[in-house]
Amino acid sequence: MDTVFVGEHLLPGKIGQFFIVLSFGAALLSLISYYFASTNTNKLDTSWRNLGRFAYSLNMASVIATGCCLFYIIYKHYFEYHYAWAHSSTTLPVYYIISCFWEGQEGSFWLWTFWQGVLGLILIFTARSWENSVMTTISLSQVFLASMLLGVEILGIKIGSSPFILLRDAIEAPIFSRANYLSLIPDGNGLNPLLQNYWMVIHPPTLFLGFASMIVPFAYGIAGLWMKRYAEMVKPAIAWSLFAVMILGTGIIMGSFWAYEALNFGGFWAWDPVENASIIPWITLIAGVHVLIAYKNSGHSYFTALFLIIISFILVLYASFLTRSGILGETSVHAFTDLGMSGQLLVYMFVFVLLATVLIVQNWKNLPITKKDEDTYSREFWLFIGAITLIISCIQIIATTSIPVFNAIFGSKIAPPTNPIAHYNKWQIAIAVVIAFVSAFSQFLKYKKTDMRKFYISVVVYMVVAALLTGVGVYITGIYTNFMYILLTFAALFSIIANGKLLGDALKGKWKLAGSAVAHIGFALILLGALIAAATNKVISVNNTGIGFGEEFAKSNNPRENIILYKNTPIKMNDYMVTYKGDSTSGVNTYYKVNYQVLDAKGALKENFDLYPNAQQNIKMKQIVASPDTKHYLLHDIYTHVSSVPLKEEEHENHDGHSDDENYDTPIVHQVAIGDTVRYKEGFIIVKGINKNVKIENLPLKDNDVAIGLTLEVETPEGKTQAEPIFLIKGNNKLDFGKKLDEQGLKLRFTNVLPEKNKLELTVYQKQKTDRKDWIVMKAIVFPYINLLWGGTIIMVIGFLLSIFRRAKELKSA
């Protein structure tokens, strides 16, 4: 007989699973309907289209319902579900429950299919004559995404992975034979502490909206081929490509900002395969936007434009294959683990590659490809060259990122470069120089034909100005030792002033050009900010005090970047006097207060601030997860994280004959009256008074119960602090609630009231001195001019927005 399990909530999972299957079926119906609507020759017959719209809306509704069920399960902490158990815990604040949602693969697929659904709905309303053909492609993709969540076995092949799998089905363990197994699982595994950051609430949705929107230009490209409306697809494709690159770009930079703010690798970009996977399609679609615009204005480069918008979406699929199949394995620290769906992901990708290839081959002869070369002094030619340069950039990133894929295909055993950052930078800085130059001087070119003389005069004038600025800039930032850095600074500044001129013209009335000018300025600032911050960031926590470990260190040229700080012992780092002041615990995090001071020549205080880098201590796993804290100035940041801290002892709970008191020295009992002072090893405690209005959480008091608090002021070497232990008579029992001051290693209990002596009993517990480990090992880095990078991003996004408004307006007037 089957075991009847106690306390399970199976209904939300069943409803959720039902909607998953329904969303798959509806997507399939929508695909079929839109296909027949597209191939139908009778233009007046809208029945297929209406069925498609219905099915698509049903799919969207099911996707939303699935999301609601999953959210409900996580929110209610139903740990009988594997997803809730694996990704959440009861201690998690509500706003991070949203992050749990996309910590797992299933949730992030859900997010993708949700956004794709929303975009499809927008297209149903706005695409007009394109609706049927574009929606066919989107429905096809929606079918694939829905299948990722199915979690059913067909003919022995597992298709997708459902977020509604029960814990007892997902994992084999003896406890699942017990009917009351749920009562033995009090809490879930919790969310990875690194994801407990507000950026993680908004970064994944933005990134996935970006990925999802890449399909729209792709679908227009396919529809253009299929419906033989080759040139017509360009205008909507431009508008949607701009939207996709804007959102994806924002998402990528948010991720980079999150890495900088919450991770302790000490930077904003590490060329990690997961980062690379997201930036590759962004670069190809940026190239795509430029070539589409070139084609629209000159009739050149149609095939390149089509190829780029198609390959961008294919690369999104390739990126999800890389990050979700587990193939990156040893080369990346933050790829998803394998869920056995790599085959399915490959099928998804190959179907779309095949679809695009077949359609291009069929239509090859009819494509509007010009036989004539562009003029060298024309804007379209340089837009094309810029795009080609971006493609080369992508080839380089893909080649290195795909090393594990080559290994899997050819059975080779090549390891990725030992110094990936230097490897990528070598190529990408050179490419960035070319891109910045092209984005600068092509602003002086016109479509079709430009007056060479005028062109050279303006270019030379602006280059001279840029060269002067470069001289000043590299001198101030101190990057004049590297030729490539100087060249990139020059190119970026050239681009900023050339596009600044364009912006000036835009303000005078040629408003159409404003978007592109602003976006290019933003992009050049990003290059400049990233270059300066990456080239000149400096570890200031250099350890010169290490006591010798012999000769072996002399030979190794590794910088000694971590430094130990003892509590209240200042250490000089660069201009800063740095002091570790103590730690405090809030929720799961322990915050380490680190004080920075700058004194001027006379010894007066010039700067004074505290940073609170934190670490989550996981006592069971004996590990910490550290997050940095950063002081932001306009022109530089000071970034600090702890790399090693003394692990807190696991405090004994009151059970099995152990009590918390074992962590302390033998307590000292004091009989006190109000106004008395009690000494402890490092300070004293003043009894201030009695609080008769005490409320205790979760403990309702009856009329004859008595609860009183003892108001204490604790004078510590670090300053004053308050404490109020509580004494309670409930029924006939005496109880008390002590107060812990972890920073002081103190525990204060109000243990009795002695009316006959008119005294109160205060019991002071103090931790052994040796137990208090007052040091941290930390690392501090100064990042100069990093605000250029973040500011540039905002400017670039504004530029994209302006361009989208312009293109959307053109689309409406068309």
Add this chain to the structure above:
Amino acid sequence: MKRGSIIGIIIIAIAIGVIISTYADSSTYGSFIDAKETQKELHVVGKLNKGKEMFYNPQKDANYFSFYMVDNNGTECKVIFNGTKPQDFEKSEQIVLTGEMQNGNFYANKILMKCPSKYTQDKVEVTEVKSQPNI
């Protein structure tokens, strides 16, 4: 010759350059014995020898961490890392080191661990809950 073909040739040339550069910069997976024979940096995959001492004393030197690792061929070697000890190091199932051999010790400049971290491993942690609450 058409300019289009010239551009095409240039792209192909650069693409070949990219692939050669990737190959030239790429490292190899090897054993400690391979590391002794080469001057190049390489990747060594292996397991932590939990039986031998791991040394990290931040109060003495915060940037010195040493341990013993057994590579996949079974060779053991002392590894020295100039940095802090990764806190969950004992739990690692597999270690990938990047670095080079010097005087019989392996100097790692990067350690990548695979951990049965609580965030990836499906292992139910059972807590026995008592029927009588404490007060």
